[in-house]
Amino acid sequence: MSKGLWRIGQKEMDCIKEAIDSGLTGTMNQRLEADFATKFGVEFAIGVNSGTSALHSCLAAMEIGPGDEVIVPPLTFASTAFAVMYLGGVPVFADIDPNTFNVDHKSIEEKITSRTKAIIPVSLYGLPADMDPIMDIATSNDLFVLEDCAQCFLGKYKGRTAGTIGHMGIFSFERSKHMTTGNGGIIITDDRELAERVRKFSILGYSTLKAGAYETKPPKEIIQNPEFDRHLFVSPNYRLPELCAAMGVAQLENLDSFVDRRIQIGQIYEEVVKDCDWLESQKTPPHSNNTYFTYAMKLECNKSGISWQDFRRVYLEEGGDPYYAAWKLTYNEPAISGMEFVENNIKYKKGLCPVAEDIQPRLIQLKTNYENIDHAKDQASALERTIMKLKRF
Numbered sequence: 001m002s003k004g005l006w007r008i009g010q011k012e013m014d015c016i017k018e019a020i021d022s023g024l025t026g027t028m029n030q031r032l033e034a035d036f037a038t039k040f041g042v043e044f045a046i047g048v049n050s051g052t053s054a055l056h057s058c059l060a061a062m063e064i065g066p067g068d069e070v071i072v073p074p075l076t077f078a079s080t081a082f083a084v085m086y087l088g089g090v091p092v093f094a095d096i097d098p099n100t101f102n103v104d105h106k107s108i109e110e111k112i113t114s115r116t117k118a119i120i121p122v123s124l125y126g127l128p129a130d131m132d133p134i135m136d137i138a139t140s141n142d143l144f145v146l147e148d149c150a151q152c153f154l155g156k157y158k159g160r161t162a163g164t165i166g167h168m169g170i171f172s173f174e175r176s177k178h179m180t181t182g183n184g185g186i187i188i189t190d191d192r193e194l195a196e197r198v199r200k201f202s203i204l205g206y207s208t209l210k211a212g213a214y215e216t217k218p219p220k221e222i223i224q225n226p227e228f229d230r231h232l233f234v235s236p237n238y239r240l241p242e243l244c245a246a247m248g249v250a251q252l253e254n255l256d257s258f259v260d261r262r263i264q265i266g267q268i269y270e271e272v273v274k275d276c277d278w279l280e281s282q283k284t285p286p287h288s289n290n291t292y293f294t295y296a297m298k299l300e301c302n303k304s305g306i307s308w309q310d311f312r313r314v315y316l317e318e319g320g321d322p323y324y325a326a327w328k329l330t331y332n333e334p335a336i337s338g339m340e341f342v343e344n345n346i347k348y349k350k351g352l353c354p355v356a357e358d359i360q361p362r363l364i365q366l367k368t369n370y371e372n373i374d375h376a377k378d379q380a381s382a383l384e385r386t387i388m389k390l391k392r393f
């Protein structure tokens, strides 16, 4: 049986061939950036080689440095916090909302100090973060907002698109995401200065880079001259490979259908879960849509007497596909747990975010990335049987 990804087909092959035939000159990166900016209605899009490098580059463009505090949720992929640490900054963890699982703006407000420089709201599992109060907090405290939309493509919040509301937004093209280039990522912003800084940072501090991909390169006599000053500062090379960009051009053309498919599958699960009083799905506020990167729900273990492990075992017995638990809260990961920032008066230890600590061990994330709707319906039937079976105990 083929192990190929169902979302990759002839269009991707054609674009990759076109990139090779045209000598890998960067035109696919330019096209991807232009098409992505148009699709999201923003001025600038800058392609990079992962969502993690996108976060790192944006924080560098925001001039986050040693000792600066950046507020992040603890329930997210570790990159959100790690990117702050790459620059010597200190991630400060704000608690989550028990219903949406996204960061709680009241907790953000409580964590602000004179060292706070930025906030990274994450649109978790495909649901846009609650951006209005976050932007209000940022404006009153003169903070940058970087939207981590690695898992949320085309999510809507009060009529606006997730990723376009903060000063900058990032997306991941890793293979599980709504669209993929194998690995990759992209940054969007309307701010020319941030765009230019982020592009320079993501490619070795190159002096000639500007905010827009199409902005004129200096003539060859200048860049080929032995006296040419090429690097303005020390930074990584996060360039998106041209073959990946070619895939991205093709994937973007199908993005609406990829997102619609996941929403349709999320709604199939929702029909099953809505009448169960011991499973609570991620709540989508009326002003938002959930793009269902995964279908997330919490198990009310106390009410049901069912453990996370029991639920998974029965679901698999009933024909359900294996699914992931939520990542450990970032501050509980061995990489940073116990770490202390004396000058910031911060230590990573249990108790920092009680709501997230209560919910994380009980979260179930069902897969929505299926080509075949009938297969998704079979999964929903397995879920229904699991609920019926466990109800009897």
Ligand SMILES: Cc1ncc(COP(=O)(O)O)c(C=O)c1O
Binding pocket: 050, 051, 052, 053, 076, 077, 079, 080, 122, 148, 150, 151, 172, 173, 174, 183, 184, 185
């Ligand atoms: C919320 C979140 N942020 C950032 C990332 C990092 O993206 P990448 O894997 O492309 O580096 C991910 C990846 O899963 C993610 O889920």
